[in-house]
Amino acid sequence: MEKQTQGYGRGMTTSRPCSVANTLSVIGEKYSLLVLREVFFGVRRFNDIARNTGAPRDVLTARLNHLVEAGVLEKVPYSERPLRHKYVPTEAGRELQGVLLTLMAWGDRHLSDRPPVVFEHSCGADLDPMVVCRDCGEKVGPRSLTPRFQAEGWARTGQVAG
Amino acid sequence: MEKQTQGYGRGMTTSRPCSVANTLSVIGEKYSLLVLREVFFGVRRFNDIARNTGAPRDVLTARLNHLVEAGVLEKVPYSERPLRHKYVPTEAGRELQGVLLTLMAWGDRHLSDRPPVVFEHSCGADLDPMVVCRDCGEKVGPRSLTPRFQAEGWARTGQVAG
């Protein structure tokens, strides 16, 4: 009955089991992350989200439903008669903020002269987000990580050589 | 001559100017982030990336070309006669690691019983990534940020009220 989006990875037999793919099956479709951006900005009504993201209305309907089913957003009525809903982030949804911030930081650094939006952190500084190891607090760099695969067969499928 | 992908935001007139949208115009298409995941794992050859991501070969060709044009990957020959290339991340590409890590962390937390892949950090611990403010070092939470819009007209398009 449900129209099933032909998603990434989640449960696929051919491709690598991976939480990146799993997460993308929830927020990887076109416009989903822009919807979340708006929700984080406090824009929570259908028409406003549609205008700010540029998403066609039927696509937006599908994305919102998908995000609600996935437990990222929650549909909360702001008016009975007529029944109207706003879309608010769940706890899980709020935890996606880090994804948005790292995406934004990369774009700020590599694709714009000056950032279109700046976040002021509660410490007073303009936020420059950074990913660190929770245990040691050190910044995570490209060479400080060694992957360990929990399922066999995926470790050395390709040449790792430089 | 170039086939122009009908992308997000970048340059659109209708939707909010935003680095999230700009970044998604580079890495937001289906499979692009999975390609980057593989490249970070050290898998750098066309056939290996195709197998591990599940991407159709023509789509993969398009994604790789797009990522190379955008300066995220670089095409480096590993054999003349026949000419064969591997795809290696540029400096800008390596800086996308934070995006992958936050996506992975969210999936680990919300979509799997146990992580399919664990990264061991150079400090010895299994990595649990966290986004912090570079200035004060504090963890960035959902309520510690205040957006400031550099272009007018986008600040209060929707109801911010809870």
Next chain:
DNA sequence: CCACGAAGTTTGAAAAGTGAACTCACTGTA
């Protein structure tokens, strides 16, 4: 000469995305 491998390219059908127009329920004004 033949089979094989890597890295694409081509193909035609299926799926997804698109904007415009339409529906439906209600509201506020007269």
Next chain:
DNA sequence: TACAGTGAGTTCACTTTTCAAACTTCGTGG
């Protein structure tokens, strides 16, 4: 009661993208 207006979708006709499989091209090793 009539009537214009709004929010949230849905439907429609169309375009674009995706897909898997087959094909191509260049070179290798036997």
